[in-house]
Amino acid sequence: MADVPAVSVVIPLYNKGPYIARALNSVLAQTFQDFEVIVVDDGSTDDGAAVVRGFDDPRIRLIQQENQGVSAARNRGIEAARAELVAFLDADDEWLAGHLEVLLRLRDKYPEAGAYGTAYLVKRKDSKACVAAFSDDIPRKPWEGLLPSYFKAAAFGDPPISASTVAIPKSVLTEMAGFATEAWWGEDTDLWGRIALKYPIAFSWDGMGIYHTEASNRACNRTEPVEENIFVRTAKEALEAGEIPDAMQADLREYVAKKQIETAWFNIRAKRADLARTVLKKCVTRELIRKKYWALFWAYVPSSAYELASTTRQISMDILYRAQEDYTNIRKPRKI
Incomplete structure (x- = not known):
């Protein structure tokens, strides 16, 4: 047509x-x-x-x-x-x-x-x-x-x-x-x-x-708890069914681990550290070990301490972004 x-x-x-x-x-x-x-x-x-x-x-x-x-x-x-x-x-x-x-x-x-x-x-x-x-x-x-x-x-x-x-x-x-x-x-x-x-x-x-x-x-x-990332379930079912080519499996497993770590952070922000710990205990990774255990550390820290650290970090990041912006503007050539 x-x-x-x-x-x-x-x-x-x-x-x-x-x-x-x-x-x-x-x-x-x-x-x-x-x-x-x-x-x-x-x-x-x-x-x-x-x-x-x-x-x-x-x-x-x-x-x-x-x-x-x-x-x-x-x-x-x-x-x-x-x-x-x-x-x-x-x-x-x-x-x-x-x-x-x-x-x-x-x-x-x-x-x-x-x-x-x-x-x-x-x-x-x-x-x-x-x-x-x-x-x-x-x-x-x-x-x-x-x-x-x-x-x-x-x-x-x-x-x-x-x-x-x-x-x-x-x-x-x-x-x-x-x-x-x-x-x-x-x-x-x-x-x-x-x-x-x-x-x-x-x-x-x-x-x-x-x-x-x-x-x-x-x-x-949004700060709502998440039991499992929806794609993690899809990927696990495909892996268990033998539907994933061997060449793809390692990369897919690391991607699944990333999604599990992200899910843990969602739960930490939602004050459901118990869910975060449950998700991370299922997380198997070779390449994202540090990120996994960093999230697991905060999953055992009281919510009040996490909120204070998060607020402080956000203020620091805002200052950094503004400083970078100011530095860029200073370096711009002036029109004559």
């Missing part, structure tokens, strides 16, 4: 009124313009939906539903998508102008891939955006191609793809049954992991997005 766009952009929206215009403007500013945008408002109580309606562009569609969670919102957008390639963007993040162009280029070069991702910048409070701390297992820029090992890259650095810098063929999304709706945390990396168990993952340093950690109402900032 002539009116079918080359790519569908799915944006889940829940109480992100202050940021959704920035996200939409970054899509409309793309160098590649053959797209549709599907914003799924998941029962917001702020003015986010009204902001979306204020955009006078027929390529933008707004779908509203009762609050069911981010996975249900993304899955609703996938169902409504008309293109075979579906790109994702969170409502409080944004893209640089060439992002979609790079994703389409990756799709054309590597049709066998199950997902296409770009590098991204991380924006923290009161600091400029910096490139994420990717693993050295990803070849250095300007490389792009199929990742040598998705799980190794994800185990030893920031995730090589994120919910705001990835595009996935709709056929693959259908095969994977979309995002898991039973988890409030890790539902995105669970899908990337399930895809990586079956398909190669394509990556490029070009066409970055910006991940805004300073935005409010982010799911990762």
Whole structure:
């Protein structure tokens, strides 16, 4: 059909009124313009939906539903998508102008891939955006191609793809049954992991997005206990069933260990040190031993001591970021 766009952009929206215009403007500013945008408002109580309606562009569609969670919102957008390639963007993040162009280029070069991702910048409070701390297992820029090992890259650095810098063929999304709706945390990396168990993952340093950690109402900032990361269960079942190639097993096990350590930290922050200790006792790792035992140490420290240390560290990090920003500004050449 002539009116079918080359790519569908799915944006889940829940109480992100202050940021959704920035996200939409970054899509409309793309160098590649053959797209549709599907914003799924998941029962917001702020003015986010009204902001979306204020955009006078027929390529933008707004779908509203009762609050069911981010996975249900993304899955609703996938169902409504008309293109075979579906790109994702969170409502409080944004893209640089060439992002979609790079994703389409990756799709054309590597049709066998199950997902296409770009590098991204991380924006923290009161600091400029910096490139994420990717693993050295990803070849250095300007490389792009199929990742040598998705799980190794994800185990030893920031995730090589994120919910705001990835595009996935709709056929693959259908095969994977979309995002898991039973988890409030890790539902995105669970899908990337399930895809990586079956398909190669394509990556490029070009066409970055910006991940805004300073935005409010982010799911990762919730302090609720988590018994087990959803992908850990998936990976263990696949390993026990003998479905994982020998060459992938070591990297997958280290990635599972990383997810268990992250789960322990979630529980420590949620004042459930007992859950943190339980998770860490199941954690088997060769490469992440220090991180495992550092988390285990704090799992035996009183919550009040952890909160004091965490607050002190955050203040120190804020001072460091501001100092780096000031130093960068001082070094900038002045216009005459």
